[in-house]
Amino acid sequence: MAQDASLSSFQESEWEVILPVLYRDRAVQNVEEERIRKLKTRLQQLRWRGAKRGGQEYAEKSCARCRRALGLLLNRGAVCQGCSHRVCSECRVFPGRTRVWRCTVCYEGRNVRIKTGEWFFEERAKKFPTEGRQETAGARLLQSYQELSKISVVPPTPPPLSESWCSSSPGRLQELSQPRGFNKSVENLFLSVTTHMKKLSKSQNDVTSDKQLLSTSPEQGTGRPERRSQSDTAINVTARKISAPDILQSLSPESPKRPANPVLKQENLLSHPTPGPLFSGGSRQGSLISINSACTEIGNFDNADVTGEVELALRYCFKTRSLEVCIKSCRNLAYGEERKKKCNPYVKTYLLPDRSSQGKRKTGVQKNTVDPTFQETLKYQVEPAQLATRRLQVSVWHLGTLARRVFLGEVIIPLASWDFGDSTTQAFRWHPLRAKAEKHEDSSSPNHGELTVRAKLVLPAGTSKLQEAQEGTGEEPSCDGQLCLVVLGAQNLPVRSDGTLNSFVKGCLTLPDKQKLRLKSPVLKKQACPQWKHSFVFNGVSPAQLRQSSLELTVWDQAAFGVSDRLLGEARLGSREDPAGGAGSGSHSKLQWQKVLSSPNLWTDMTLVLH
Amino acid sequence: MASATDSRYGQKESSDQNFDYMFKILIIGNSSVGKTSFLFRYADDSFTPAFVSTVGIDFKVKTIYRNDKRIKLQIWDTAGQERYRTITTAYYRGAMGFILMYDITNEESFNAVQDWSTQIKTYSWDNAQVLLVGNKCDMEDERVVSSERGRQLADHLGFEFFEASAKDNINVKQTFERLVDVICEKMSESLDTADPAVTGAKQGPQLTDQQAPPHQDCAC
Numbered sequence A: 001m002a003q004d005a006s007l008s009s010f011q012e013s014e015w016e017v018i019l020p021v022l023y024r025d026r027a028v029q030n031v032e033e034e035r036i037r038k039l040k041t042r043l044q045q046l047r048w049r050g051a052k053r054g055g056q057e058y059a060e061k062s063c064a065r066c067r068r069a070l071g072l073l074l075n076r077g078a079v080c081q082g083c084s085h086r087v088c089s090e091c092r093v094f095p096g097r098t099r100v101w102r103c104t105v106c107y108e109g110r111n112v113r114i115k116t117g118e119w120f121f122e123e124r125a126k127k128f129p130t131e132g133r134q135e136t137a138g139a140r141l142l143q144s145y146q147e148l149s150k151i152s153v154v155p156p157t158p159p160p161l162s163e164s165w166c167s168s169s170p171g172r173l174q175e176l177s178q179p180r181g182f183n184k185s186v187e188n189l190f191l192s193v194t195t196h197m198k199k200l201s202k203s204q205n206d207v208t209s210d211k212q213l214l215s216t217s218p219e220q221g222t223g224r225p226e227r228r229s230q231s232d233t234a235i236n237v238t239a240r241k242i243s244a245p246d247i248l249q250s251l252s253p254e255s256p257k258r259p260a261n262p263v264l265k266q267e268n269l270l271s272h273p274t275p276g277p278l279f280s281g282g283s284r285q286g287s288l289i290s291i292n293s294a295c296t297e298i299g300n301f302d303n304a305d306v307t308g309e310v311e312l313a314l315r316y317c318f319k320t321r322s323l324e325v326c327i328k329s330c331r332n333l334a335y336g337e338e339r340k341k342k343c344n345p346y347v348k349t350y351l352l353p354d355r356s357s358q359g360k361r362k363t364g365v366q367k368n369t370v371d372p373t374f375q376e377t378l379k380y381q382v383e384p385a386q387l388a389t390r391r392l393q394v395s396v397w398h399l400g401t402l403a404r405r406v407f408l409g410e411v412i413i414p415l416a417s418w419d420f421g422d423s424t425t426q427a428f429r430w431h432p433l434r435a436k437a438e439k440h441e442d443s444s445s446p447n448h449g450e451l452t453v454r455a456k457l458v459l460p461a462g463t464s465k466l467q468e469a470q471e472g473t474g475e476e477p478s479c480d481g482q483l484c485l486v487v488l489g490a491q492n493l494p495v496r497s498d499g500t501l502n503s504f505v506k507g508c509l510t511l512p513d514k515q516k517l518r519l520k521s522p523v524l525k526k527q528a529c530p531q532w533k534h535s536f537v538f539n540g541v542s543p544a545q546l547r548q549s550s551l552e553l554t555v556w557d558q559a560a561f562g563v564s565d566r567l568l569g570e571a572r573l574g575s576r577e578d579p580a581g582g583a584g585s586g587s588h589s590k591l592q593w594q595k596v597l598s599s600p601n602l603w604t605d606m607t608l609v610l611h
Numbered sequence B: 001m002a003s004a005t006d007s008r009y010g011q012k013e014s015s016d017q018n019f020d021y022m023f024k025i026l027i028i029g030n031s032s033v034g035k036t037s038f039l040f041r042y043a044d045d046s047f048t049p050a051f052v053s054t055v056g057i058d059f060k061v062k063t064i065y066r067n068d069k070r071i072k073l074q075i076w077d078t079a080g081q082e083r084y085r086t087i088t089t090a091y092y093r094g095a096m097g098f099i100l101m102y103d104i105t106n107e108e109s110f111n112a113v114q115d116w117s118t119q120i121k122t123y124s125w126d127n128a129q130v131l132l133v134g135n136k137c138d139m140e141d142e143r144v145v146s147s148e149r150g151r152q153l154a155d156h157l158g159f160e161f162f163e164a165s166a167k168d169n170i171n172v173k174q175t176f177e178r179l180v181d182v183i184c185e186k187m188s189e190s191l192d193t194a195d196p197a198v199t200g201a202k203q204g205p206q207l208t209d210q211q212a213p214p215h216q217d218c219a220c
């Protein structure tokens, strides 16, 4: 077959460019499937509301949707032309400007067919009846590819054994054995590709040089890296979108260019109170920036000598639970390109420790100025309790030609001590810009992601007097305290080469008498940013005991068939000093932990850095 | 006695899907006609004169606001080079609409349009919406394919036609928006035929009051 030859002639270097695209696509698909699942669930719920309930007689004269009784003369109801059910006047929807109506279920059914793309799959099935709806071309390519090439292609860092085991789990096998309309020969082609590649990687020396040629590092002067819409590193970023923590729901920055009816827009924000799509932001406002900023996070950017200041104000709106960062202007910035005296500055913010693209906000880019005025407000939806654990990173960048970025300076504002109630702190202030501060922190203790947890010490009424508990001398006040810990989720975990994890969390509370209480969360499959939302409850512990206890939380990637699970990272809370932990983060979580113990019956949110 | 229990923690799910629906669009055409440039112009408003031929496939996601709906577009940029054909054609089946591109300064790319169209017919669904785009209309001096020929071919194939320039940002946005609109139209049709009660009584995402784009052909 002619195609066979073309495919098997692909070089490893080419696959290195294609695979990240497939992974990114899969992340997009995952989000999409989740959305569709929700839409369908909602429709189902709507149907159930009208369904005949157990024991209740199906009165002929009642609305098929809300079960309200219908009268003989007044409020008789009318028959829906979609489903022929009689419904009351409340349960009709008039779509658009027409007088034709549908009952709520029919209307929603139609909506769901639009929103899920079902209409397309139905149409397509007329031509390709065997085509499944979910599996995209990319998913299939990826599947075949992974199935066959793991050993030779995937870099050896993640345990290749466990991966190949996982992928040959029964579910996967079944999927593979039913290629559902997928051109069988293409799968075979992949087989030949991979065998070919194995040979390549063993014998051919020029593979490495090819690699360089195709390398996705934007530092290479060639156009290619910039042209790729996402670098390799962006895979995780993308995947992260699948399950962003609820506690940090972003409001997409205002985009004045969007021709949105403000009312409608508001409505949409309310019904989907969540971040704007990652790659787009919904409008032109610098998706170029978002696309490459994954690179800037890992150090692929130029540095200018840092000068100047940024003027900003911080407000927290308790009503909407949003942090507003008003970026007014900068002055006296360094030139992004010193020789050409060029500077196109923009400002980017993160609420550290969240460095995911979810938590990124940017202003527009100003052209040719070192004293730009932005007047833009960047918003973060964040719970007040979360604020104390965050630091606002405000960095200024120059956007050069070919999307090259130059770092112009940053300021980091810890929010723990920020008084959002005080109006004087809400005024605009100038903050001097500094050089990148965090490099050393990141390199000295490798960050293995962050774990967000929420903890509460539950004490029965009467024993919550702190002094009593704190002393712990003589008679123990009570032993029936309870430590509740909700493991919300994790992000920035070291994912497998396919961009996902089958992760779970273990909690181990070591009491002063060395007794260990162990708990484990369920495994969340195939997610890069798992949201377990699982709670660990340690019963019968007193505050005094807890003060001398330590709680160790470890995140694992599950391996199938007895191959040992991979430890992704750990965080420790409690009395024992963590010898390995970085000083900064260690002391911070220590403070948080003390807060949990000293404020019984109150939830404390913590973001723990995994080591 | 100290003990430990696990329990599920119910919390409201975060929905991070701030859009109404998702369309998948494929850009095809010979190598170097400007597919990647066209997409970058649209998604990032950027253009670079350097030519980096696409390896395999790539995509971008952009959410637009159209007809009171947020539509998430997943736009696939395919490699024009023959060697990637197996991969790129695998994506035809998932696409609701196509942008078939040629270069007005390159006769060969225009002659290939018929073949590309056949590929669509072979690999895609029957109602695939296709826009024919003659790119690089900023290079009037080097033009070898007249607007007229472009339009005639489009008529012949049953596609809509635009001349555009990724470089000068001419008709780029219009092309995508028109494609979105025609997909929406197809969608309404498909839904209405499935629901006989509304045939004739248009509803939902109707675009009848959508006026034609300002200038379909290049003004330069």
Ligand SMILES: Nc1nc2c(ncn2[C@@H]2O[C@H](COP(=O)(O)OP(=O)(O)OP(=O)(O)O)[C@@H](O)[C@H]2O)c(=O)[nH]1
Pocket: B029, B030, B031, B032, B033, B034, B035, B036, B037, B038, B048, B049, B050, B051, B052, B053, B054, B055, B078, B079, B080, B081, B135, B136, B137, B138, B139, B164, B165, B166, B167, B168
């Ligand atoms: N003058 C002019 N040049 C353009 C235009 N669009 C693209 N180009 C140039 O044409 C060359 C090819 O553009 P690409 O977008 O990479 O071509 P492609 O169709 O993606 O090519 P493949 O990836 O190989 O399929 C580049 O040098 C672009 O700068 C345009 O509208 N006007």
Ligand SMILES: [Mg+2]
Pocket: B035, B036, B037, B052, B053, B054, B077, B078, B079, B080
């Ligand atoms: Mg290209």
Ligand SMILES: [Zn+2]
Pocket: A063, A064, A065, A066, A067, A068, A087, A088, A089, A090, A091
């Ligand atoms: Zn009713």
Ligand SMILES: [Zn+2]
Pocket: A080, A081, A082, A083, A084, A085, A102, A103, A104, A105, A106, A107
């Ligand atoms: Zn009905």
